[in-house]
Amino acid sequence: MAGPLAETGMAGAAASFVEVADASLRYGGDQDGVLALREASLAIARGEFAAVVGPSGCGKSTLLKLIAGLNRPSAGRIRVGGADVVTPLKTIGMAFQNPLLLPWRTTLENLLLPLEIVRPHRHRIRNREDYGRYVAQARELLAEVGLDGVERRYPWELSGGMQQRVSLCRALIHKPEILLLDEPFGALDAFTREELWDALQTLWLEQHFTVLLVTHDLSEAVYLADSVHVMSARPGRVIFSSAIELPRPRTPEMRFGSTFVDYVHTLRAHIGRARGTT
């Protein structure tokens, strides 16, 4: 666990893996479009678990898209691994609130989808031996999130929580360097959500990919992340960053400890400020 627990995003800019510097994005026209993001800055170290919280519509999802290279900023720069992001990155896994599984594919086939696209897997997967290896890898991943024996089931045969687990696995099957999560637990009930927090934490502790989690659930952010960044209301910018110095692995009991509660209260105060001002 060499995670940079102590440094806030801002301070660690020099060594950071993902770097967003004064990025702005205006949707639509140059002048009349909607300004979604205004000079947002953020830095995430390699292997760090970062979370972004903020009022709804503050441009959190926009920030994810910029980092993924799916959109270009109108101003400012985005760097990943020291290189400017100009085209969609290919070492990214994404998961959203909607699991977005393909109903005509079984769970296993859904899981293999990224491997049919990402190089060099897309060529290898046609080879039978390699295919077998990939299937074994997929089964292993499913087992890790507690989904043994569902690989032949279709998505509509799974509960919402199970679908979201599959969606997480799909985002990780090709071993991406960065995992981008856009409120992945937002539509789940409280118990399922907490189970999934632990599933995600386990995966992250094992594989130590870099995570950016967008959420509006402050407990979720504090529970999972090494650093939490608060965004202001639209046009969004990062107004507060805090390192979360709780030991790993985090356990449900910690959520009732005073340190945890203090973190949440502090964030809550900043969110209140974010909603009040523009």
Added chain:
Amino acid sequence: MTIRRLLNAATPGIAVVLFFALWEAGCRLFQVPEFILPAPSLAFAALIALWSGIWTNAVHTLVTTLVGFGIAVVFGLVLGIVVGASALIYRAINPLLIGFNAIPKVALVPILVMWFGIGTVPAVLTAFLTAFFPISVNVATGIATVEPELQDVLRSLGASRIDIVRKIGLPRSMPYFFASLKIAIALAFVGSVISETIASNVGIGYMMVTASSTFRVPLVFAGLIVIAFMGVSMYAAAAIFERRWTGWATRRGETSGYVGGG
């Protein structure tokens, strides 16, 4: 329970029989002259008496229709993919397509006859031109409505636009595609028969025109019955294909909206 299920299975048959029974009864009750509306018994009698002639024409119409339909499927699928995959192309050719769809295809038959002469070719082409539109519209819709977030997931893996269409757009549009086939096959019959009635010397349409010009009205209705029967058979075939290939879309239960009952 079983009686109820039996009854359930038999309802379409009962409806057909009832329809013909009412027709027959109406003709007899009001003594409708044969040259205005022959009773179905007369139509079926003509069907049996002139079976060999009708059979040849029916097969010809069926083949004509299926060839036109086949071209419509290929062309409609390709056009649907291209239009669905590119917003630019969609915007560009949408007015053209709508305009073309608004043209009554009857109006095209004389032009096709000028180009290709009287006979099978105009009938095939009319069937094709009548049938391709719903196919391409449905396929394009299926592809164009892929969730933007799903596109993001794939693009962030380095997927090209072709990858997205192949892995998601096309499979996703298959329920729409098969639903459109059921409409398109009926339209293909409309197209081929219209062309046969105007400019052909073979086929059910031609047979009906010659029969009506000599006031053999029961034969005209026999032709109608044959067309309807072929249409229902082809529709059923399309429905079977649909169930085989896109069961995933209907297995989700009543809520999925694409498919009307077969």
